[in-house]
Amino acid sequence: MNRILLGTLLFLAIPFCALAQPDYPTVEIFGGYSYFRANPDEFNLHGWNASVTGNLTEWFGIEGDFSGHYGHPSDEFGSIPGIDIDHHTFMVGPKLSYRVGSIAPFGHFLIGAARASTRADFLGKTSDWAIATVVGAGLDINISPSIAVRVAQADWLMTRFETDPDYYDYYDIRERQNNFRFSAGIVFKLD
Secondary structure (H helix, E strand, O other): OOOHHHHHHHHHHHHHHHHHOOOOOEEEEEEEEEEEEOOOOOOOEEEEEEEEEEEEEEEEEEEEEEEEEEEEEEOOOOEOOOEEEEEEEEEEEEEEEEEEEEEEEEEEEEEEEEEEEEEEOEEEEEEEEEEEEEEEEEEEOOOOOOOEEEEEEEEEEOOOOOOOHHHHHHHHHOEEEEEEEEEEEEEEOOO
16 A cells, blocks of 8 residues: 555656756856957957856856957057967856757846956066956857857957056046957856
């Protein structure tokens, strides 16, 4: 009798177990290539972009985003020798996804910090921290239940670095830079 009762309870519990398993990934881990167009100097940097998203519902998640871009400034004659630039961002914010079939377009708003470093021959290294925000959108295409390809992620990335230290230090003002960031890569989805 106890076995019949136990079997019946287990049979009745199956639908509730199925409800406990969401049909969306609870964690998404992204990594890939990233292109950065810096403003106001308008030079190009190349690097990487990575993010981790914890999905709270099918359409809403909290994202942590990290990126690093590297290169040399250029002028009308090409790359300026002897100057290296590193630009890193560390941000967090909400991510909204619309999952339909094998595609998942998304949008995100992130806020955090950016760090820029410049190394110049004979002048040494300088670095600065600034506030950074991102408003962007992208598209993931599923290639399996646990892997997707992020075919495009386009972001407006605003920073507030000093561009003329002598003027801005005197008035304690930081100028806004409107930058563009494009990323693409692989997304690993965990349940």
